[in-house]
Amino acid sequence: MPPVELSRSGTKMASLSGLRLIMDDIATTTGSATGTEWLNLGIGNPAAIPKVMDTWQRMTTEALVASFxxxxxxxxxxxxxxxxxxxxxxxxxxxxxxxxxxxxxxxxxxxxxxxxxxxxxxxxxxxxxxxxxxxxxxxxxxxxxxxxxxxxxxxxxxxxxxxxxxxxxxxxxxxxxxxxxxxxxxxxxxxxxxxxxxxxxxxxxxxxxxxxxxxxxxxxxxxxxxxxxxxxxxxxxxxxxxxxxxxxxxxxxxxxxxxxxxxxxxxxxxxxxxxxxxxxxxxxxxxxxxxxxxxxxxxxxLDMLVASVIGPFYAERRKFVESLLAETLPEDIAWHLHASEGGMFCWVWVDEEWFDDLRLYETLKRRGVFVVPGRHFFTDAEPSQSLGRHAQQCFRISITPDPDTIAAGVQVIASALDDMRAESIGISQ
CATH class of the missing domain: 3.40.640.10 (Type I PLP-dependent aspartate aminotransferase-like (Major domain))
Incomplete structure (x- = not known):
């Protein structure tokens, strides 16, 4: 059969963005490689906080009984x-x-x-x-x-x-x-x-x-x-x-x-x-x-959950991840962490000519770790006069996985950065 002809807007909406392709790749890879222990630091889901889940389950059950x-x-x-x-x-x-x-x-x-x-x-x-x-x-x-x-x-x-x-x-x-x-x-x-x-x-x-x-x-x-x-x-x-x-x-x-x-x-x-x-x-x-x-x-x-559970959880988790990055990532590589006041992610910029976000993604994937390449968060990822290659030098880490997963994943990231730098030096020589 000939391909279905879509309208211009249909063609636009039927195509996956760069990040959706990455997320599909993560889902396909983790779902097909049986027996592999994946460390997924790219997820966008909120953390599974037991008290939050229990509260919503109880309230949904009450709504189900009262107003279904x-x-x-x-x-x-x-x-x-x-x-x-x-x-x-x-x-x-x-x-x-x-x-x-x-x-x-x-x-x-x-x-x-x-x-x-x-x-x-x-x-x-x-x-x-x-x-x-x-x-x-x-x-x-x-x-x-x-x-x-x-x-x-x-x-x-x-x-x-x-x-x-x-x-x-x-x-x-x-x-x-x-x-x-x-x-x-x-x-x-x-x-x-x-x-x-x-x-x-x-x-x-x-x-x-x-x-x-x-x-x-x-x-x-x-x-x-x-x-x-x-x-x-x-x-x-x-x-x-x-x-x-x-x-x-x-x-x-x-x-x-x-x-x-x-x-x-x-x-x-x-x-x-x-x-x-x-x-x-x-x-x-x-x-x-x-x-x-x-x-x-x-x-x-809802106010109670925010004040006593959700807010404190993410504040503590962010402090843990930021300290972990400071202690683990190589000291002699020019990496920088965006000063964050909120959200569920850490945003890392590696200001080195040899660094590329997609190359890091593929390197980590081979080692069982997922992060999200940074370029997809910019509407134009090409080098620019004001930012240079900045859009290709960032990556996102989620702070919602469990601490052991985050710690193990950050260790792999540190090792991958060292190896990418060493490889670039070898190529330049």
Whole structure:
């Protein structure tokens, strides 16, 4: 049979991003090589914290008993279950002093789907001009690069590199470059970010909001790792309420990634089109988990989990992994760790001419270890005038595997770096 002919947008969406190819390779390799002990430091799942899992299981069971017939055996409103929408409004109004109403809220099947809907609504071919989805700073979550139906519809602004000391660096926003763009339809960032764990400060968010006003476009802030839940990391910046801001929240990193539930809060001019898009596509988000979240918000259970379990777990785990890297990676190699305030990853930059992220990936794979190559988190991984080869010199380590797995994997990474350097010296001689 001849190959199926896809539309331009179909061809775009039917192709896997670079990182999805890597994740498929990890899944295929670990699934087919029987008897091999793999050390997977590339996973993006939240940690399996027993108390978190037990709490969600109990609350889901309670929702199942109390409301299964009403929520799982009937269709519901596209905006979300009314009781959940009301609970979200009450929660954010009480916590942050907002004055939002149900008309400011939409519940969707995961925060990534809500971001996809926003990109479809506010970018692409328009009545007067064509616009793109702009990431105000790369590297950022690689899934954002698949949100546009239009080839070339996503672009990112390169960061400014700031070395803090011999082993620590930080990305800074290049706001003049962002402000100078002419084809912005929507701005989107994660905070804390995936992969670097960078939290945008209140002042930085305010400057991004000002840029959104200047371009007259929405700014989507993806709070998947941030406040109020799961608030993974250090002090979390409270979400900012503004007429140009679409705040997106998720239950995934708070312990329910498989349930695909997220919600957005914004002005009606942005929420109403998202509700209509959901009605025309998915109809509504899964409703049993909506009922579960309603109870979690009303009873303060979610706040308790964040404050007493999730936050302390990730703070301790990050401290462990960062200390492990400092003690284990070769001292005479120019490696740097991004100064992180949150998230579930460590972001390592090896500032050596001989280093290449894909070469490290293949070297580690042969030794039974997986990390994630860094280039896929940049919209353009080619060498640039400002960053040089930086996008090809980074890799991501997850802090969610068990400590023994992380420790063993970091030992292999250290050995691989030594061998890659020695090989480069041998080639140059």
């Amino acid at each position: 017939g009403n929520v799982s055996c009937r269709y519901g409103p596209s905006r979300g279950l009314p009781e959940l929408v009301d609970a979200i409004a009450d929660y954010f109004n009480k916590r942050y002093g907002w004055s939002i109403e149900p008309r400011n809220i939409v519940v969707g099947p995961g925060s990534q789907m809500l971001c996809f809907i926003a990109a479809a609504l506010f970018t692409g071919a328009g009545a007067t001009r064509d616009t793109r989805l702009v990431l105000p700073m790369t590297p950022d979550y690689t899934g954002y690069q698949g949100l546009s139906l239009t080839p070339g519809g996503v672009t990112g602004v390169e960061p400014v590199l700031h070395l803090q000391d011999d082993r620590s660096f930080r990305y800074l926003f290049d706001l003049p470059s962002l402000e100078g763009l002419t084809d912005v339809g929507l701005m989107l960032l994660s905070s804390p970010s995936n992969p670097a764990g960078r939290c945008a400060s209140h002042d930085e968010i305010q400057r991004l909001v000002a840029a959104a006003h200047s371009h007259d476009v929405p700014l989507v802030v993806d709070n998947a790792y941030g406040a109020p839940f799961p608030a993974i990391g250090g002090p979390s910046t409270a979400p900012i309420r503004d007429e140009h801001v679409i705040n997106v929240f998720s239950l995934s990193k708070a312990g329910l990634p498989g349930e695909r539930l997220g919600f957005a809060i914004a002005d009606e001019q942005h929420i109403d089109p998202i509700v209509s898009f959901l009605s025309n596509s998915a109809l509504h988000a899964p409703q049993l988990v909506q009922s579960t979240l309603t109870h979690a918000l009303r009873s303060d259970v």
